[in-house]
Amino acid sequence: MFGENDELILFHLTLQRQTNYVHSCIGHFIDVNDDSSQEVTGSKVNRKRHLQLCISTQTHLELYDVSEGSLRSLAVVPLFATITAMETLNLENSPSSFLALTSDSGNLTISRFASIEPQGKIVLQALINQPLTRSGLRRLSPISHLQVDLHGRCLFLSAIERNKLCFVANQIGQDGISIQDPLEALVPNTLTLDTAVCDVRYDNPCFASLELQQGNHHLVFYVLDLGLNHIVKRASYKIDETANFLMGLPDLSKYRISTYMDSNEHHHGDYDEINPFVLVGFEDFVMIKDLHGFYNIKVPIPRRKDVSMPTTIICFAIQTLKNNFFVLLQSNHGDLFKLKIEPNKEDSNRPVAFISYFDTIPQATDLHIFKNGFLFANVEFYDNRLFQFESLGDDTPIEGTFEPSSTLRNLSLVETQKNLNPLISSQVTSTTPLTLAANSMNKTRFMVNGVDFDVHVSSGVNVDARELWSIKFPSDNYHRLLFLASHDLTMILETEAGAMGELAGEQHEFKTKSDRTVFVGSMGSKSVVQVCVNELRQVVFNADSKKYEKKLEWFPPAGIRVVAADCNYSQLAVGLSNGEICYFEIDTESLSDSLHELQNRVEIDEQIKGLAMIPEPRSDYLAVGTKEANLKVLSLKKNDMDNFLEVVSLQALMAPVSDLKITRTERDVELHIGLINGLYSRSKLNRYDGQLYDVRNKFLGPKEVTLSVLPSMSFLKKTSDEEEEEEEDDEDEDEGTETTKQHDDIEKDAKTGAKGPCVMLHSIKTWVSYEHDSLLYIRPMLLRHPGNFVKMCQFSTENLKINGCCAIDTISSGASLTIGALENFVFRDKWFQTKDKICLPVGAVEEDHEDNEERIWPRLYDGCKIITFDDDRKMNLFIENSYDGNQVRVSLARSQKFFNSQVSNSQFEILENMRAITAAITKFSSNTYYLVVSTTHNQLYTFELIIRRAPKDKSIRDCVGEFHMKLLHKTPTEDKVHAMVGFRDKLLIPVFGSLILYGLGKKQLLKRSISSTTASITKISSLANWKNQRIAVGDNRESATILQFDSTNNIFVPIADDVVKRHVTALTFIDQSTVIGGDKFGNIWTLRLSREQESLIRSNFPHSLDRLQQYADLKNKAPNIMACPLKLSLINHFYVNDIPTGFYLAEAVQVSDRPIILYCGLQGTIGSLVPLLTKSEVNSLRSLENVMSDADDIFYLEQENQNGSSTDQPVDEDGLDKDVARPLGSSSNAVRIPEGAYSIVGRDSFKYRSYYAPVRNVIDGDLCETFLNLSLSEQTKLCKETSGSNPEGVCKQLNDIRTNYI
Amino acid sequence: MSEVQGQQRYQVLKHKYVGLGREHTTQEEWLSNVHRDTYHSLQAHSGLLEYLALAQGSSSKRQTKIQLIKKMDQNKSRPNES
Incomplete structure (x- = not known):
């Protein structure tokens, strides 16, 4: 699978960091x-x-x-x-x-x-x-x-x-x-x-x-x-020995509380000394104690009704007010109590404490109260939350027991930080766009890597439109015209005061019939240029008559057609079918918008497919894409008439051009090319000499790529509800401030790179190409309904100020025009956007919106397993255990849409009185799906899955079908079954150390074959199946063992095991002889059977396997450790600091050319391992990793050397210093960097990744990517250390891994 | 080096590095050190602590953590007095 060499080199990249x-x-x-x-x-x-x-x-x-x-x-x-x-x-x-x-x-x-x-x-x-x-x-x-x-x-x-x-x-x-x-x-x-x-x-x-x-x-x-x-x-x-919690209290004497026993007596010398108080938490009570030991104020913690477990305090927050203070204490059940300490007036102001119930929120590690009235709960499991104080609660002390409130009483939820911790069950449900499903706190969470298109309006249009342009004059805030073109008709829509209607025929002189519009663009201050195949029209908007009046008509020579055109504020280029390019320019000085044609046409001996100019007042270059797979850049420089319309640079492409566009950002001019073979290529154009550089390619699928430019998109736009709120706020304000504020926002966005052009790539799917923080992203666009856009354009109106787009959708019969907005862009630090799908418990109202603000659901269900169907990966079955442990909830979804249950009125079925450990779907030898659930009561429940898909009808869009589970029978097992896998037409179940194949019977599952594994395997935690020939067994302690199925004897024969004890939590095959797995200490490793041994097995299996002993003499001396004839060798080893809970081999993620391994970790990590195929790739990344790991030393040594050489010289005056030696700081005076400043804490990253065992053949991509965070001078310095690399090359290589493979 | 010197040296080192052992180290002392190290490792690594808390069905991770630290003290044999 990975070439001749037996070494497998993986590039590790964390896609989503852990959230514990x-x-x-x-x-x-x-x-x-x-x-x-x-x-x-x-x-x-x-x-x-x-x-x-x-x-x-x-x-x-x-x-x-x-x-x-x-x-x-x-x-x-x-x-x-x-x-x-x-x-x-x-x-x-x-x-x-x-x-x-x-x-x-x-x-x-x-x-x-x-x-x-x-x-x-x-x-x-x-x-x-x-x-x-x-x-x-x-x-x-x-x-x-x-x-x-x-x-x-x-x-x-x-x-x-x-x-x-x-x-x-x-x-x-x-x-x-x-x-x-x-x-x-x-x-x-x-x-x-x-x-x-x-x-x-x-x-x-x-x-x-x-x-x-x-x-x-x-x-x-x-x-x-x-x-x-x-x-x-x-x-x-x-x-007392139940003590478990400690916190310091504010200085009580500040609140007129007497902190000494008797204010007249002087204890321990100095009376001025403050007597500090602390609060100690015990089981069921807390005690307030002081340094001098005067006080032991015991306050019982209120008990929840019907809870027998002792109540302890787990975290606290102190809120100090002007003349009093209170402490919020959280119990281990999640209840918040408000503790007040007050002077006891009757007892010479000595402290007295009251505790009252405040609210209930999920258990937190830390609570923080902010001075502006917010409370942040750093929650132990699942989402962190930000609350706002609604009131400070009543101070009625609670005696004895209380009942927690199910809704928030004194707090209101403001924001939820969606975390995946703990990530127990996960599954890859789609590779393009890359989607992972995870069960998280009562709901199913889909992690999707893509950019959302939020549809606002969609309606059919009566032209079979294929092209789309939106027009906005420089003085306009919003777009005014929208052109839709089919092969012979053009439809013009006009927006007015938020409404949209067809532009009446008498209002304009555009050509709408019997010609195909090739291009429409706005020029000058109020002209629109419409380029049709046989005609060019310049139409000027007359503000007095509110009409669009024809100003210029131009026809190509007889028999010649117009094939392409592009314009900007002052220039227009028209490409003809005979290879000629006509060039027009507006006289910008006269303000009359009159268009002049350049007399001599330039001729290109190739068939023109696309033209593009830089979208700025005057472009110095014209790019021409041809059918002969060439891209030519012509000079349009005004001051260089010798080279006017001469080719200044050329790029050979892999296939004929299908579409060509140029975008402009603050820093760069970028050329986007779509090819007919499905390749998209982006290169940068040098403004000074027209040279092309920094070429990136991505294959998008076997269909020609057409492009749409959205010139100005805000990349930080989140889901619409927040946006609406913001807009409402804006409306409340004075109109003047609104515009300035918006303007400020836009400027700020542009400065931080949060706003920029997007290019939509239309192939089989629609992709979004954008650049943020100098990294290029090419990510799929996500549409909530089926369909695919063929053309898009930017379209902003009063209702849709930010990121508005118009799009033509042609998947269904006829075209439809969709207006919406792009949102939720993904970036390197936020690779996935989370989409929650709620299945609320029975009796609750299922609401569309994501979080009910008044109520925080307690932890009701924890994920257990997500199973995909073998023949339809989009279909997923979710198994969840209730928190109290005697219910199992099962739900079924296809492409993030849930099936309804046939029996209940909800989207799930509840199985009572059981707690699932694991589950599997198998067909046995029939055509029906069977679900087998293993429970803590040592039972296997077999269900028949009845799935009825709804017919593909758009009318019931939300309903995908119905499902039902019919209990067939229960099968008792001798052991708790922690892993199951379908094998051929049977189900493989481990019981203690043996592997049992079960077949379907009438009354229960029937044992068809029993094979014993090695003697040391006692607790099998995971299983993997390789094409129904081999299985890998992961033991709780005994690492992985590979067994081959001997079909003549109907048993599994162990062929290879490991030499190290690993506590396997998850494993999977990556090829026939290689398994990848993780252990509970946070390591990921791959184990492989070498090529020679593989061929030995193949030729000798199963008859003479015994003779194959790898270490024959050891077999006699130590038969217990040589139970398998062969030993697996360690290929890769890597520490990820999270316990892997699932490994997935994903083919062609985002249409990439190689499979990658994805894994999920308990604390919420989603990571990937990309196999590196070429030696040069490996070498350059490895040297980058080395130099990044040495960065601490390199920079520290350099600083030491500099200081040594220029001891007396003030460092500020050294011009070089700012650039090289002090790359870290922004402050001009040179602050010495301490040793280990680049790893912040001074940890050697190699040692960190070799936490339990040395790193082997895994390149730490996370470390490599920190290169991107360094300043250019630091990057240059590090590149000097590695021979033959430059910062641009390194950045490109790192960027390419993200765009191409993940 | 005489035996007394060696003994003194060992005690000095042992004071500094608590887990130190030699041929006379008793099984109890050694086990006690292993246990303490193990419990410490379980509560110090956030992943392992969470793994344990989930597996035990504990109501709060802090509770599990405190329990583990308290377990470090459970073996009351004094490892330093060899």
């Missing part, structure tokens, strides 16, 4: 609104408010801005390390917050977000990398808990066992920071459960920790004496 956000913190990390017109005082107030949110998984972090009440993504930072703790560090006088990180590099990293010009991209910069300990996650490494003093004076780090460290932080200058040597506190044999920072204002920093020492739980207070510079264990209190 385990750390989060808030602060003001970067000024993002500094260009806003707010006055200085206003922005200063903003500066102090912490309205930015940083959330991180163990491998990447994301920054969001919450100041506008929504999660606005600012930055995504991939890290090639395991983050173990993250906290905000606010220095007193520093305008923005720092981010403190600890990771398995063993370093404490202090970093900061900075924006890099020119595009304002936000990156994370490491300022300090302080080594603490060895790398890796060790129990003694002080990286597990991180607390920061509230005034940024020190950091407190703790390991799980023994070690505690404290760093004193100092501010240097305006935005610098330094840390002193660590102060150590070692307590042997002590485990730290939790740590907290205490609010002591400007007293000596105090930290509390919950410690466990030989069965005894202690609450320990550590105080850092800033004067003496040492840390002391100030107090330790033995507490």
Whole structure:
């Protein structure tokens, strides 16, 4: 499969990063609104408010801005390390917050977000990398808990066992920071459960920790004496052994609460010292304790009705108000409680605490309250949510039990961040567009890689239109005319005040009958040029009579036809069938729009198929595409008359041109060519000499490619509902501000590259080609209904301001005109758009909209398995288990549309009193589908699947059919069955170590064959079938074994196993002798039977297999480990830091030329492994990977060398310095980069990817892609290190992998 | 190096690197270290913790995490006193 060489080299690319956000913190990390017109005082107030949110998984972090009440993504930072703790560090006088990180590099990293010009991209910069300990996650490494003093004076780090460290932080200058040597506190044999920072204002920093020492739980207070510079264990209190949670409370004395026992007595010397309070969580109660041990205020946690499990607190948020404060505590059942601590007036203002029920939201890792009234819940499982406080709740204390409310009482849901964590069941349902289905929190989520076309209006037109143009004069805001052309008719539609109607015949002098319109375009200030096959007309809009009046008529020579034309503001080129090009130009100075023809025509000896000019006031080049598969660029430079209309550059193409277009962005001019063999080619045109460079090709399918240009699209447009809201808001405002605001938005978009031209590629499917962040994307367009567009054009009206498009759809009888908008563009950091399909529980109203705002559904169903049908991959069966564990929900969908159940009124069927482990669909030997579900009660339930597809009728569009499951029988098994696979006409089921083939019987499934595997295999976790000849067995501990079916004896014979114990979670075959699998430690590996051994097997199977022993002498000495004659060899090994739950071999993803492997991980990762085929590809990517991995050293050494050579010279004045040595920062004064600044935390990425075993033959594409985030000078520097590459070439290669293979 | 010196040296090193062992290390001590390392690894890797929490049907990941840390202490034999 992969060539002669036995080595298989894979390129690993994470398509969607994991979403198991385990750390989060808030602060003001970067000024993002500094260009806003707010006055200085206003922005200063903003500066102090912490309205930015940083959330991180163990491998990447994301920054969001919450100041506008929504999660606005600012930055995504991939890290090639395991983050173990993250906290905000606010220095007193520093305008923005720092981010403190600890990771398995063993370093404490202090970093900061900075924006890099020119595009304002936000990156994370490491300022300090302080080594603490060895790398890796060790129990003694002080990286597990991180607390920061509230005034940024020190950091407190703790390991799980023994070690505690404290760093004193100092501010240097305006935005610098330094840390002193660590102060150590070692307590042997002590485990730290939790740590907290205490609010002591400007007293000596105090930290509390919950410690466990030989069965005894202690609450320990550590105080850092800033004067003496040492840390002391100030107090330790033995507490109840159910302690599990700790948080610091605000300084109570600020709220007129007496914090000392008796205000008259002086305890422990200094009375001015603040007595800090902490809250300790136990099972079923919490306790408020203080440093001096005066108080033990016990508050029971309210119990849920009918819940016997102990209630514990899992997270908290503190909201401080002007003269009081409250704490939100979340219990392990998800209930939020509001805890208030108040002075007890009757007891000399000593603290007294009340707890009241607040609301119920899903269990969260962290809660954050923002000063603008929002609450962010970093949820443990599934979607993160942003809430807004509606009220602060009532303060009625709860005694005893309570019933949680099913709707939100005091919060309202504002935004949901769709996460796939945990991703237990998944399936690839389509490869073009690439679609994965996943079960997630009661609903089915489809991850689609494509750009949505949101249809607003669609109606049939009575011309059989094939071409479409929209016209807008330079002074217009919206498009005014729409031309539809068939082979002999032209229809003109006019928009007026949002309505659309056919332009009346007396209002215009366009040619509408008995000629085919080749091209329509607007020229000058108010002219329209209509080019027909036999005639050219220039029509001018007369504003007085509101009529379109004919100004010029021009005819081609007799017998010659017009074949192509293009125009811009001042130029018009017309291509004739005899190979001549007529050139016209408008006299721009006279403003009369009069068109003049150039007298001498240029003749090209080839058949012209397309013409294009740069869409700007005057184009210097004319591109001509010909039938002879050539592309010629002619010069139209005004000041170079010698070369006027001469060929300046030429590109040979693979096939005759079918269509040709030019687009223009801020930086580049791009040439788009569609060929008749289905290839699309994009190249860039040099503005100065007309040369073509940076050619990209993509095959789109076996049909000629035609192109439509949408000159200005906003790439950040999301689904329409948000847009509507925005527009409504706009309307409320004053009209003047509206336009300026819009204008600002547009300008901002253009600056950040969020707006640009799109080219629609029409072949078998319609594709969208766009460039964002200097990467080219060619992605399929997604239509909700069947159909395919043949032509599109930009069309903006009052109702459709952004991204409006018009399209002709010709799949059904006759053409229809569709108006809609492109939205949900996908990018490198957001490769999939998520589409939720809800199957709500019984009794609930099924609503179309995605989230019911008043209600957050509890976790009712978890995914179990998604099964595709072998003969129809679009058909998927979803098996879900209810959270309480005694229901199974089954639903069936085809192409994201669900079947109705025949018996119930819903789109699913419920199977009562069972919990599924796995399921499989097989036909046995009949023509009916049977579903076999294995349950925790050691039963196999066999169902007959009755599927009735609805006839293809458009009237009932939403209904795809009906299904029903008829229970046939139950079969008891001896063991819990964790994997099943259909094999030939039977079902293969593992029971302990043996493999049993079941056939269909009348009363139950019947055992047809029993074969034993090797002795060590006891718990089979996954199975894979290769063409009904071989199976691969993955064991929970014993790695993978390949067995071959011996049809004469009707049994499986083990032929090869592994030498390493791997805890297999998922595996699949990639070819006959190779399996790819993952284990529960987050590794992906491929195992292969070598070519020679494969041929040995083939010739000897099954009779003389025993003689094949690979290590014959070992067989006698150690028969237990040599149960299989052959051993698999490890081909690839790679650490992904997520537990793979499914592998899929996907052929021709997005019409690519090679199959790729897709995998899904438990924490929500969707990744791909692309096989690399050529040696040059491998070499260049490998050298890129090497240099990226060495970037830390390269740049640090360079800095050291520079500093060594120019010690006395001030670094600022060195002109080179800015360009080379300080590539990271935007600040002009050279801040020294710490060692390991490019990996942020100073982790060697190779070591990270070799976490458990060395990386083998896998190139880390994620690391390679970080090359794209570097500045040009950094890229150049790194390219110098690798011989023979340049930044453009590297970027192109990385881009090509995305566009062509995934 | 005399045996006493060796013993002292070993104790010094062992104080620094808790998991250190030698030929006299008892099975209990060794096992206790393995257990502690294992439980620590399970709670420190977010994927493994989630895997475990889901498999146990735990109501919250934090609960699983705390349980695992508490289990590290369960074997009360003192690994440092060899």
